[in-house]
Amino acid sequence: DADVTQTPRNRITKTGKRIMLECSQTKGHDRMYWYRQDPGLGLRLIYYSFDVKDINKGEISDGYSVSRQAQAKFSLSLESAIPNQTALYFCATSAARFPYEQYFGPGTRLTVT
């Protein structure tokens, strides 16, 4: 089984809808991250969490919120989806020790129409 899983893998939703993307990990890592990938822009950090009680904004957090329900679960929500949030979303984990190598899930392709 994969160490980092994401659900759903694909989602099409309409403008204004609320949507949640979920991430689970079995690596036992404390740290979890949400990125979005857009063509030509690479990956950009949305939110990151060092443990259940420590959540931090990344460089593009506007329009998103997160919840760290447990060490193994980190979900990303779009409260009111808009078309420019159409992207590929990745969850990643890392141990809380140097060099903090990150392990990625398979991604969720989200389309907002």
Place this chain on the structure above:
Amino acid sequence: AQSVAQPEDQVNVAEGNPLTVKCTYSVSGNPYLFWYVQYPNRGLQFLLKYITGDNLVKGSYGFEAEFNKSQTSFHLKKPSALVSDSALYFCAVRDIRGSSNTGKLIFGQGTTLQVKP
């Protein structure tokens, strides 16, 4: 400011030929550099990292990368390309803005490698 640049959107190479995917970086302090690969419909997979020590770093699938401090580069290389190496490659640097131990990464924009038979 910290940044990573991959100057080529796409690199084309014939199978069996050597390949290079370029990456340059801008950081304050010691750079910690990473290469990841993304195969179609898959997440990013770790290839290799440079933390300190030997400037030539060996990684997975026969890839290696050369760290050049004077040129602030960390180019990914492979002596003999395979068709199966065709994928999207990302260079990343550890983000130390604010704190040096957040584990955050700054990614380049990605380079598509096409290996033709």
